[in-house]
Amino acid sequence: xxxYLIRRILYAIPIALAVGxxxxxxxxxxxxxxxxxxxxxxxxxDVVESVRRDYGLDKPLAIQFGIxxxxxxxxxxxxxxxxxxxxxxxxxxxxxxxxTLAAFASLIGFIFGxxxxxxxGTFRGSIIDRLAVSTAVAxxxxxHYWLGMVLVVIFSVQYNMLPAMGAGPxxxxxxxxxxxxxxxxxxxxxxxxxxxxxxxxxxxxGIVAEIMNQEFVTALKGKGLTGWGVFGHVVKNAAPNxxxxxxxxxxxxxxxxxxxxxxxxxxxxxxLLNSAIFQRDLPVLQGTILVLAMFFxxxxxxxxLVQTALDPRIKRS
Amino acid sequence: MNTSAAAAELAVQARQAAQASxxxxxxxxxxxxxxxxxxxCAFVLLCMALAILFAPWISPHDPYQxxxxxxxxxxxxxxxxxxxxxxxxDILTRLLHGGRLSWFMGILPVAMAFVIGTTLxxxxxxxxxxxxxxxxxxxxxxxxxxxxxxxxxxSGALGAGILNAIIALTMVFIPPxxxxxxxxxxxxxxxxxxxxxxxxxASAFTIVRVHVLGNVLGPIFIYATSLISxxxxxxxxxxxxxxxxxxxxxxxxxxxxxxxxAIYVQPxxxxxxxxxxxxxxxxxxxxxxxxxxxxxxxx
Numbered sequence: 062x063x064x065y066l067i068r069r070i071l072y073a074i075p076i077a078l079a080v081g082x083x084x085x086x087x088x089x090x091x092x093x094x095x096x097x098x099x100x101x102x103x104x105x106x107d108v109v110e111s112v113r114r115d116y117g118l119d120k121p122l123a124i125q126f127g128i129x130x131x132x133x134x135x136x137x138x139x140x141x142x143x144x145x146x147x148x149x150x151x152x153x154x155x156x157x158x159x160x161t162l163a164a165f166a167s168l169i170g171f172i173f174g175x176x177x178x179x180x181x182g183t184f185r186g187s188i189i190d191r192l193a194v195s196t197a198v199a200x201x202x203x204x205h206y207w208l209g210m211v212l213v214v215i216f217s218v219q220y221n222m223l224p225a226m227g228a229g230p231x232x233x234x235x236x237x238x239x240x241x242x243x244x245x246x247x248x249x250x251x252x253x254x255x256x257x258x259x260x261x262x263x264x265x266x267g268i269v270a271e272i273m274n275q276e277f278v279t280a281l282k283g284k285g286l287t288g289w290g291v292f293g294h295v296v297k298n299a300a301p302n303x304x305x306x307x308x309x310x311x312x313x314x315x316x317x318x319x320x321x322x323x324x325x326x327x328x329x330x331x332x333l334l335n336s337a338i339f340q341r342d343l344p345v346l347q348g349t350i351l352v353l354a355m356f357f358x359x360x361x362x363x364x365x366l367v368q369t370a371l372d373p374r375i376k377r378s
Numbered sequence: 379m380n381t382s383a384a385a386a387e388l389a390v391q392a393r394q395a396a397q398a399s400x401x402x403x404x405x406x407x408x409x410x411x412x413x414x415x416x417x418x419c420a421f422v423l424l425c426m427a428l429a430i431l432f433a434p435w436i437s438p439h440d441p442y443q444x445x446x447x448x449x450x451x452x453x454x455x456x457x458x459x460x461x462x463x464x465x466x467x468d469i470l471t472r473l474l475h476g477g478r479l480s481w482f483m484g485i486l487p488v489a490m491a492f493v494i495g496t497t498l499x500x501x502x503x504x505x506x507x508x509x510x511x512x513x514x515x516x517x518x519x520x521x522x523x524x525x526x527x528x529x530x531x532x533s534g535a536l537g538a539g540i541l542n543a544i545i546a547l548t549m550v551f552i553p554p555x556x557x558x559x560x561x562x563x564x565x566x567x568x569x570x571x572x573x574x575x576x577x578x579x580a581s582a583f584t585i586v587r588v589h590v591l592g593n594v595l596g597p598i599f600i601y602a603t604s605l606i607s608x609x610x611x612x613x614x615x616x617x618x619x620x621x622x623x624x625x626x627x628x629x630x631x632x633x634x635x636x637x638x639x640a641i642y643v644q645p646x647x648x649x650x651x652x653x654x655x656x657x658x659x660x661x662x663x664x665x666x667x668x669x670x671x672x673x674x675x676x677x
Contacts, residue, residue: 079519087535198667202660204611206618207634207652214645316524320615324638335619338534350531358522 066366073362080358081133084351085126088343101142138348143340148348151333156352159322159329163314165246166253171307173254174261181262182269193262200259205317209252209324216248223248226326249325253318257310264306268299301372308364312357409672416668419661426658430477439468441475441628450644461647463633464640465626469647473654476628480655483540483622483629484610484662487547492602495552499559500594504567504586514560517553525550529612533621543622547613551605558601562594596673603666607659614655630655 100112113119120128132139138148181193217225224245272278272295281291315330322331330349337345410416429436438457444465448455451462460469502513520528533546566572567590575585614631616622623629625636630651637648 076518076522080522083519083523084531087531090532091535092537198660198663202607202611202656202663204614204631204652204655204659206615207649207655210634210638210641210652211649214641214649218642218645313524313526316527319526319530320618323619334530334534338530338619338621341537343535346531346534350527353527354523357524357527361522 065369069365069369070362073358077355077358078130080354081130081351082126084347084354085129087347087350089122091343133351138351139344141345142342143336143345148344151345152330152348152352155328155330155333155349158327159315159318159331162246162249162253162322162327162329163311163318165250166318167257167307167311167314169250170254170257170310171261174258175265175303177258178262178265179269181266183273185270190266193266197259197263197266200255200262203255205252205255206320206324208255209249209321212248212252213324227328249318249321249327252324253314253321256317257307257314260310261303261307265299265303268302269295272298301368304371305364305368308360308367312360315353315356406672410668413668413672416665416672419664419668422657423661423665426477426661427481430474430481433471433474433478437468437471437474439471441467441471442626443467450640450647452644453646460650461644463637463647469650472628472633473630473651476630476633476651477654477658479540479623479627479629480610480614480631481658483544483547483613483617484606484658487544487613488551488602488605488609490544490548491551491555491605492598494548495555496559496595496598498552499556499598500563500586500590502556503560503563503594504582504590506564506567510560513556517556520549520553521557525608526612526615529616530619530621533616538621538624540623543613543616546616547609550612551602551609554605555598555602559594559598562597563590566590566593600666600670600673603669604663607662607666610655610659610662 096109096113096118100109104112118125136149138152140147141151144151177189177193177196181187181190184190213225216223225248227245278291278295281294286294318327318329319331319334321327322329323335326332330353333345334349336342337349438459444467445462446466448458448462449464449466451458453459453461455461458468458470460473463469463472498513502510523531529546529550531546532549533543536542536545572585572589575589580588613622614629614634617629617631618635620632620635623632625632633651634648634655637651641648
């Protein structure tokens with residue numbers, strides 16, 4: 062068990078390095094000279110040359126990657142072309158906003174998904190089961206950026222109940238825990254929650270149905286255990302796999318919120334990426350993608366470790 | 379007496395076996411035709427495919443011709459059944475034309491990823507060893523990115539454009555197809571009939587072509603069809619972000635983006651392109667599910 066943990070953590074290091082390399086290559090595959098990602102296009106030629114030497118862009122690719130990696134490890138993601146500020150300063154507040162949105166959306170998705178999936182798995186073939194199956198299919202098929210627009214049309218345009226834009230009153234970008242800000246969170250969070258809701262519903266339904274068919278459940282019932290008693294045992298058996306799926310979904314939401322954030326002008330990483338794409342601000346693009354991908358790698362690792370800790374059946378050397 | 383009864387029984391069994399073996403596809407179609415939901419979705423998809431195929435002939439207006447005096451008309455306007463957009467162009471016409479690019483960008487990346495991913499996955503699964511390690515570790519790296527993020531990262535770095543979006547989406551769908559292809563091929567490789575073919579002197583290429591591909595293409599294909607719906611949503615999403623198609627080209631995701639400013643004026647016209655994306659995506663999903671059910675059950 063201990064060795065498994067060590068090995069799993071060690072295995073994450075080459076993956077993290079490779080992810081870093083892919084992010085490094087993003088600037089390389091971009092059309093034009095990578096130097097354009099560092100200096101503005103109207104810089105004089107001698108400045109361009111000196112920057113090229115300072116950044117080591119005249120050296121082979123492998124050495125460039127090494128130099129870049131050393132800077133990233135020290136927290137230096139470069140400077141934004143558009144604003145001139147360090148990438149990290151814009152990124153840190155954006156990430157906390159995206160995390161707030163993703164966490165709230167997954168909370169909604171997980172709770173409804175688990176309840177709906179659990180009921181559907183217990184009562185196969187019932188109306189609830191059909192409802193769960195439809196939710197699952199609709200949840201993965203719906204273009205969520207469009208759902209966001211529909212919700213805005215209904216709740217902001219037609220009934221004027223909830224704000225359609227931003228993270229707080231007056232376009233404030235900082236998140237505070239009060240009712241005014243919370244109103245701004247509702248629509249984007251509900252929009253974003255449909256994907257995990259669909260996937261969690263489907264997963265929980267499958268797992269619960271499989272467990273309910275096992276003999277130990279029949280034995281528990283035969284022993285005279287009531288519904289709630291059996292329920293406890295089912296939860297215990299379903300938890301490791303369900304938690305793993307939920308953990309991964311939280312990670313997907315961190316990346317998937319880009320489109321929803323654009324619809325609602327939510328000041329998170331998605332909006333940052335969107336403006337970076339429009340201004341061709343490659344350092345911001347690269348830094349944001351790198352941080353989000355690293356978060357996903359770390360989350361994957363945590364999910365594996367938690368799953369192993371919860372489920373003693375997973376005995377991997 | 380006894381022997382003849384036994385012979386008759388054998389004959390019946392043989393006939394049943396023959397029916398079962400040549401009737402696999404027949405069985406699949408039979409099961410499919412009984413599956414009303416799948417048939418309905420397939421019918422909807424067929425209608426949409428025909429409509430967008432014949433778009434230039436059946437559209438009432440020109441998709442690029444706008445008019446400043448009839449901008450943002452509501453649904454049900456005479457001559458413009460589904461209203462007009464922010465430049466006064468007929469929505470129905472643009473939806474019909476837009477479907478062409480949306481379908482193209484939903485299907486082509488998956489088709490290319492299917493070819494590349496199956497090739498790499500079958501090679502990895504069939505050869506095993508170091509080559510398997512190499513290919514599978516490379517797919518692990520791409521699995522470390524959420525798919526939406528990877529698509530936006532690649533096409534964001536390459537810049538806007540249809541071709542770049544298609545490259546990015548293909549890159550996104552290759553790793554999952556490799557994984558499926560590798561696991562199916564590994565399962566088939568160790569079966570007896572592959573050993574028998576090898577013992578009778580067939581080359582590796584022949585074994586793969588005759589014995590392996592025939593058994594792995596079905597499951598991989600089914601998996602690939604389930605990706606079309608995801609791909610369509612992602613492709614429209616890229617256009618929505620301004621990364622895929624560029625104006626004035628009609629495409630559902632881009633139309634959603636440009637109509638977004640009109641949601642306070644004509645909210646129900648503005649959400650129409652999304653209805654098309656949603657309908658296509660849910661139908662592809664359900665048809666893929668139906669195919670899976672129909673083909674997995676082996677009679």
